[in-house]
Amino acid sequence: MSVHADPLEDVLALVGASSSFSAGLVAGGDWAVSFAPAAAVKFNAVRRGSCLLLVEDTVVELSPGDCFLLTRPVPFTLASDLSLPTIPAGVIFAGADLARAGAGDDVFLLGGRFDFGERAQELLLDALPPVVHVPSAAAGAVRWALDQIEAELRDRPLAATLVAEHLALVMLIHVLRWRLTAAPPATGWLAGLGDPVVGPALRLMHGRPAYAWTVAELASQVAVSRSTLAARFRRVVGQGPLDYLTRWRIELAAGRLRRDDGTVAAIARSVGYGSESALSNAFKRVTGMSPRAYRSSRADRS
Structure with a gap:
């Protein structure tokens, strides 16, 4: 799967x-x-x-x-x-x-x-x-x-x-x-790549970023308990698995906005948000601005 x-x-x-x-x-x-x-x-x-x-x-x-x-x-x-x-x-x-x-x-x-x-x-x-x-x-x-x-x-x-x-x-x-x-980094997503528990979870989320992952399902796929994955992920990466997934989805959305690649609604669906408003809420929480404002600011720079 x-x-x-x-x-x-x-x-x-x-x-x-x-x-x-x-x-x-x-x-x-x-x-x-x-x-x-x-x-x-x-x-x-x-x-x-x-x-x-x-x-x-x-x-x-x-x-x-x-x-x-x-x-x-x-x-x-x-x-x-x-x-x-x-x-x-x-x-x-x-x-x-x-x-x-x-x-x-x-x-x-x-x-x-x-x-x-x-x-x-x-x-x-x-x-x-x-x-x-x-x-x-x-x-x-x-x-x-x-x-x-x-x-x-x-x-x-x-x-x-x-x-x-x-x-x-x-x-x-x-x-x-x-x-x-x-000399792997002590913390952060790069540090997680080489970790036997965190690394597979990172690859799963990157493989299907739009999927509605739960910590329990990620843990099952990696063959550890939910609490083990959550604690280890936070210790190595510096944030929880779903927090990381949210930020990666926002990075993907921001990349498409910088390229002017699709409508905000289409971008929202591609990164796992059911509506434009759901993406807008998450995007503003992470970046401090709405997707449309972000796209406009990048267009002004270019």
Whole structure:
């Protein structure tokens, strides 16, 4: 009866993700480059050599094959020695296909960005640390994706940029998989994905969000008692199963409203509300505005 879905896939599809590449960075000798905060999620991969990364008060040693994501708009520095004076990245990257710092070419970094929709920070990025460092030895799938990206951008076969951008999204998913396995969040829906009780319940609700789930039926499907599921779900995710379901339904409805995809009544039926007024009441309780006001405000922004 029940359809099991993939909550991570659902959230990535809802928030939308696109990737783009900046110029690579070749460096050698003594060098230090400072980068201004970016609204997007920044990523860099060390394809040759090694260097240091400074983000706020965190220093990360980057070895060949390592990569990192910055999930917050914060300044950062890449350097051979963090005590050196820095050159602003805008100076060396302006109009360059390949930026250069210092003297020599013993270090090569490939960099770019991921852009997400407006709900990504709360739904996904806030559950991750400001810096996600992926050592080369830890994630073979990430390393494979980076090898393919570098080959596309180096050799420039037909549609190389498009292929590289799609590969970057593959790399992002592998990074998220690795992070969730290596250091899962303590709480939140991402933490619930790996829980043997909460994870199956999440997949059931994502598989059929419009279904009139009860805690008792979810518990039966997961083969635990109602009280066990309710307590464990609240402890891991931070809210009860039906509260989570309500908020996920509202996220789905909001996504359709942002895309201007259907009438409010049709959207209400698609996410499990029997009427437009029922959706409006729930939507206003969660977001503070009615579906029609939400749609209008997004239209005004665009």
